[in-house]
Amino acid sequence: MRQLTLISGTDDVHALDALFINAPLRDYGLRPRINDYTLPVLGMAYIATYAQQAGFNVGVLDAEAHGLGVQETAKIVNAARPRWAGMNLLAPTYEMSARIAEQLAPDIALMVGGHHAKAMPDRVLADPRMRNLRALVLGEGEVRVAALLEDESRRRELPNVLWRDPLTGSRAGGIASSRTRAAMLAPDINALPYVNRAFLPQDPYQPAPTATDRRLAASGRTAWLQNAAHGKIGYIEANIVGSRGCPYDCGFCGAAWSANPDIKIRVRRPENIIGELDQLHEKYGVTAFRFVDDLFLGVRDVIKEHMKVFADHRIGERYVWDATGRINILDRLTDHDLDVLVGNGLREVALGIESGSHRMLKAMDKRITTEMTERVIRRLVAHGIGVKGYFILGYPGETREDLQATVRHIHRLWDIADHHPGEIRVSVFEFRPYPGTPVWKSLTDAGYRPEQLLAYSDVDLSHNGADESMRQRDEFNFSVGIQFGEVPLEDIRATLATLTRQQHERNHAEPGAAA
Incomplete structure (x- = not known):
């Protein structure tokens, strides 16, 4: 199936724990792209590799690399049925990401990170198109994303992870001890696994x-x-x-x-x-x-x-x-x-x-x-x-x-x-x-x-x-x-x-x- 050929790095035999989505720079369903190369999403691949080594079945859908439109991207995610969808939010592609998120099935939990999420977290949390959003991860995500995949209820123990309180609509956030905070926010980069290039369709x-x-x-x-x-x-x-x-x-x-x-x-x-x-x-x-x-x-x-x-x-x-x-x-x-x-x-x-x-x-x-x-x-x-x-x-x-x-x-x-x-x-x-x-x-x-x-x-x-x-x-x-x-x-x-x-x-x- 087309969606299986476009999702990188996943084990197609088992259920998908998370699918990480790199939104396209523009909606290629409206105007096809001309260039056939884009820089790889190394940060996303680091997170996927870490989660994979922690025992989770994850994949990457690089909509920019494949020249996908918004509707086709959302369709592929929904067909793959991951427990979680993850997005790196960047300012120029935020609208593409939000439009994709809006079309996700309600039973797919959404986590987001990236520069835009970090700079404007309250704006992202308040966006009605992000209704599936259950975790906004500020900063480097390897350790905290794996913890979320293991048990979503742990988000209260994770530093710099935000979500919208379902009752009050206000921002809620996790709190961690000073002992675990540093290791979660700034992991030892020499101890991280080398990026699994299976997650990168063009690298x-x-x-x-x-x-x-x-x-x-x-x-x-x-x-x-x-x-x-x-x-x-x-x-x-x-x-x-x-x-x-x-x-x-x-x-x-x-x-x-x-x-x-x-x-x-x-x-x-x-x-x-x-x-x-x-x-x-x-x-x-x-x-x-x-x-x-x-x-x-x-x-x-x-x-x-x-x-x-x-x-x-x-x-x-x-x-x-x-x-x-x-x-x-x-x-x-x-x-x-x-x-x-x-x-x-x-x-x-x-x-x-x-x-x-x-x-x-x-x-x-x-x-x-x-x-x-x-x-x-x-x-x-x-x-x-x-x-x-x-x-x-x-x-x-x-x-x-x-x-x-x-x-x-x-x-x-x-x-x-x-x-x-x-x-x-x-x-x-x-x-x-x-x-x-x-x-x-x-x-x-x-x-x-x-x-x-x-x-x-x-x-x-x-x-x-x-x-x-x-x-x-x-x-x-x-x-x-x-x-x-x-x-x-x-x-x-x-x-x-x-x-x-x-x-x-x-x-x-x-x-x-x-x-």
Whole structure:
């Protein structure tokens, strides 16, 4: 049956204890998706893996990965008849999640978590479409979700688990002793089981070679990448998390420390990470990895510790990997440090550059300058390390000069890459506010109503000469339809479309050719 082929990781023989649902970015029953890849829901897979090892039969339905509509998603859940349905609530997909929840059979209990649930718990609890909601889990869910599956009545003993009192309609919550609270809210990430990839329909996966791959192949740095770039073989890639939490407070980010005071920052031991790399290689043939957490290249001492152990295990001779990084931290690394990263297999770094305007970078609390960014990227690409740079257009208070400074900054970075072996890929997004972030408070203090700021819709760039197929693995652009700065939205989107199209053309240029 179709629903059984779309549910990942479950044991089809036994009754389903829980089905975890990743809502689609939009209702694909109304307009089919074009892209065929989305980043895996690693957080949800961690919860499912932990519950499975605790003895429960669970599955994941990734409606975004399968391009499902709201009605079909709800139909699959109802046909599977789980005891519990679980959802990760994110601001841009909350309406999709609520519409799915509204259609669930009344005997399916609902638990929710995620950034949106954490930022606006009372709003979620009061939503009549969430009538099946029996547990709202704030923060990391592995231990508490398994406890709920074992015995729902235990929710009164679980910290930071909320529900709506059926008699009074008011919020109720669990209380735990101080002894058990820390272990439930911040489990030892080195003791957690490795993610069972059976829960992830698109991870590991075989990607199309990127411009960075082609340049690496042209340089002869990695033989199997050279073969992949010439179509002789493919390579298998997987996503991985090396840490949890972030010490920075970027104004727009849901991971900002001020939005997550309960999160204890933890980094996995390098031996623990290498164990997962080797497991994925042995089981799936994975030779390329993407670290998607905030801190893997975000703390200098952590970088040095991990790279020493990576070198001891000769990781660079067996694998390549990408990671997120902090520009201010990378700026402090020596050329020798960068040589060590390259020798250990670093292929590409994802950087939140965000703006080419000093004024906007200060408003975002980025703690970087454009000069620092250019200096870091010049050094990275000179070492053959690719860069994926993220930018935000239309941030509150942005002027036309700020916008043009960002455009000029992007073109300077492209020019730098054109003269070095490393490549830079640019991803540009229209600003959208998320509840719980520092900028959200600033906007609501300024008089914006939450209903205005939560009115997310996807942006159609086709009339500006760009389309979804140009965006590769990026999330689709979302907007709340509000002009937060000086520049009209139509000009923001025209600029966004132009930069997207230019990056698309660069992606398809021959290695070594100036775009």
